[in-house]
Amino acid sequence: MIVIPMAGRSQRFYDAGYDRPKFMLPLEGRSVFAHAVGSFAADFATRPFLFILPPGQAAADFVRAECLALGVGRADFVSLDGPTAGQAETVELGLGALGVSDPTPLTIFNIDTFRPGFVFPGPPLDGMAGWLEVFRGEGANWSYVRPGRGDRPVALETAEKKPISDLCCTGLYHFARAGDFRRALAAEREAPQAPELYVAPLYNHLIAAGAEVGYRLIARKEVIFCGTPAEYAALTSPA
Numbered sequence: 001m002i003v004i005p006m007a008g009r010s011q012r013f014y015d016a017g018y019d020r021p022k023f024m025l026p027l028e029g030r031s032v033f034a035h036a037v038g039s040f041a042a043d044f045a046t047r048p049f050l051f052i053l054p055p056g057q058a059a060a061d062f063v064r065a066e067c068l069a070l071g072v073g074r075a076d077f078v079s080l081d082g083p084t085a086g087q088a089e090t091v092e093l094g095l096g097a098l099g100v101s102d103p104t105p106l107t108i109f110n111i112d113t114f115r116p117g118f119v120f121p122g123p124p125l126d127g128m129a130g131w132l133e134v135f136r137g138e139g140a141n142w143s144y145v146r147p148g149r150g151d152r153p154v155a156l157e158t159a160e161k162k163p164i165s166d167l168c169c170t171g172l173y174h175f176a177r178a179g180d181f182r183r184a185l186a187a188e189r190e191a192p193q194a195p196e197l198y199v200a201p202l203y204n205h206l207i208a209a210g211a212e213v214g215y216r217l218i219a220r221k222e223v224i225f226c227g228t229p230a231e232y233a234a235l236t237s238p239a
Helices: 011-015 032-043 057-070 087-098 178-190 202-208 229-236
Strands: 002-005 049-053 075-079 106-109 130-136 143-147 155-160 167-175 213-217
Touching (some): 002 087, 011 229, 032 057, 032 106, 049 087, 057 075, 075 087, 087 178, 130 143, 130 155, 130 202, 178 202, 202 213
Parallel strands (some): 002 049, 049 075, 130 213
Antiparallel strands (some): 130 167, 143 155
């Protein structure tokens, strides 16, 4: 299941003068939503999607129409009543509302990130308890992975907004089982690693329990970010 949490308020965009949530904004003849979800076009016919939405009928109607236009084969929608304690809790609430079972694989992806031509990886990542997608970068606004030694792409540690390496997360997080995600989130609530319930730190609980977590390194040019007004403006500006 591909889970798209999009229950945030887009406050930075409203503060910058935009009149709608960022996922509704136009970009090159499509919406930001269409660019983000279009990352998974190869999976529209084979994988179920779950969209976790903010309150209000307008957002639900927009997302349903966009999914129909894109050709998403199976899409479920959950509208939340209000803000959450972070992206991980948003996902938890969506899974619970839909009744997603513990064995279900989860791939969580940001609504403001584009991965044109994305294809799910094969071995060894598809046999691990989870994996994150990363690129080489720097800065204090990313999630990070600390890699192990050797050729095997194994994560020793993850962190939110703490540069523990040069491997920055793209915002794509995979868990082999929804039950692992839920148990890791329960453990995170007992010992929070960040002010909010982010997804990336949850992997530390899997690693501590002896599970193998991996990462996939991609080139920076393979991912496009549209999460801030400045990033959006750069994408809409003439070359």
